[in-house]
Amino acid sequence: MEAIEMQQQFFSLLKNSLPAHVSMADELAGKLGLSYDSVYRRIRGEKPLSMAELKLLCETYQISLDQVLNLQSDNVLFRAPDINHTQIPFPLYIQGMLAQMKIFNSFDGKKMRYLCKDMTFFHFYHFPGIEAKFSLKKDEFVDCFQIGQQVIREYNQIPSVELWNVESVNSTHSQIQYYYNAGLFETREDMIGVIESLQQTLDHLQLQVEQGVKFMPGDPDTRYQAGLQFYINEVVLGSNTILIESDQHRESLVTYSVLNYMSTKDTRFCDKAFSSFDNLLSRSTPISATGEKERNRFFHRLKERLEALKAI
Numbered sequence: 001m002e003a004i005e006m007q008q009q010f011f012s013l014l015k016n017s018l019p020a021h022v023s024m025a026d027e028l029a030g031k032l033g034l035s036y037d038s039v040y041r042r043i044r045g046e047k048p049l050s051m052a053e054l055k056l057l058c059e060t061y062q063i064s065l066d067q068v069l070n071l072q073s074d075n076v077l078f079r080a081p082d083i084n085h086t087q088i089p090f091p092l093y094i095q096g097m098l099a100q101m102k103i104f105n106s107f108d109g110k111k112m113r114y115l116c117k118d119m120t121f122f123h124f125y126h127f128p129g130i131e132a133k134f135s136l137k138k139d140e141f142v143d144c145f146q147i148g149q150q151v152i153r154e155y156n157q158i159p160s161v162e163l164w165n166v167e168s169v170n171s172t173h174s175q176i177q178y179y180y181n182a183g184l185f186e187t188r189e190d191m192i193g194v195i196e197s198l199q200q201t202l203d204h205l206q207l208q209v210e211q212g213v214k215f216m217p218g219d220p221d222t223r224y225q226a227g228l229q230f231y232i233n234e235v236v237l238g239s240n241t242i243l244i245e246s247d248q249h250r251e252s253l254v255t256y257s258v259l260n261y262m263s264t265k266d267t268r269f270c271d272k273a274f275s276s277f278d279n280l281l282s283r284s285t286p287i288s289a290t291g292e293k294e295r296n297r298f299f300h301r302l303k304e305r306l307e308a309l310k311a312i
């Protein structure tokens with residue numbers, strides 16, 4: 001592949017990583033400090049990008065040079081936003097999530113696939129209580145809850161396919177039991193309050209699954225919310241993985257170290273991740289909108305475990 005072709009391919013990848021309403025020329029002029037004439041000369045391949053310019057753009061827009069150079073190596077470039085920070089306060093963490101959700105919602109044709117080894121973050125902020133593990137009487141979680149509600153509203157605009165297992169609430173169940181056994185709840189009533197908040201969440205999730213759309217508790221009209229396709233697989237689930245796609249690009253997000261995540265737009269990785277998800281989906285049971293018997297059975301099993309937790 002000639003240098004001009006590689007540069008044009010680079011700009012094609014860059015364009016696909018930007019929302020449809022964002023001008024690539026405006027972005028390049030701002031990032032590189034160039035005139036529009038200089039920018040268009042680079043886009044047309046009349047002027048080569050310098051190594052410094054290429055490095056800056058690859059870092060800014062998370063583009064892998066392997067893709068540009070068409071290198072068929074085993075290396076995959078991932079972006080890990082928190083890798084250079086020892087610890088990020090949780091309010092900043094969810095603010096970052098909210099910013100990312102808003103960016104994704106700016107793309108056309110958006111869709112999400114979610115492989116749920118654990119209960120998804122988006123369901124933890126429907127009702128106050130789950131996030132306040134130590135005392136429901138303290139108000140230090142108010143800001144987090146309000147931001148979490150905004151995250152859910154962004155999530156509700158994205159059509160999604162979620163794949164769950166009866167074990168998907170295990171980590172939340174185990175955390176509540178651990179906090180109780182370790183004496184981290186100030187009162188037993190605090191623990192009961194957290195459990196009941198989780199029960200409300202599962203009731204609301206079941207209602208969304210039944211209707212096949214996502215909406216906030218108490219929303220008077222769900223017609224304008226995004227669709228929810230909900231599947232269960234009793235055998236295998238794997239790790240927490242989010243696959244997002246739009247008319248412009250595909251991206252894979254994989255969790256690590258509990259709450260942290262890393263993402264890649266590498267075409268080979270995304271093709272394989274999407275294919276694996278769809279293959280697993282074909283061997284799973286849909287319970288949204290239809291499949292009432294299996295849906296009731298699934299949620300009954302989840303709620304039964306919570307009732308048992310109240311008795312410890």
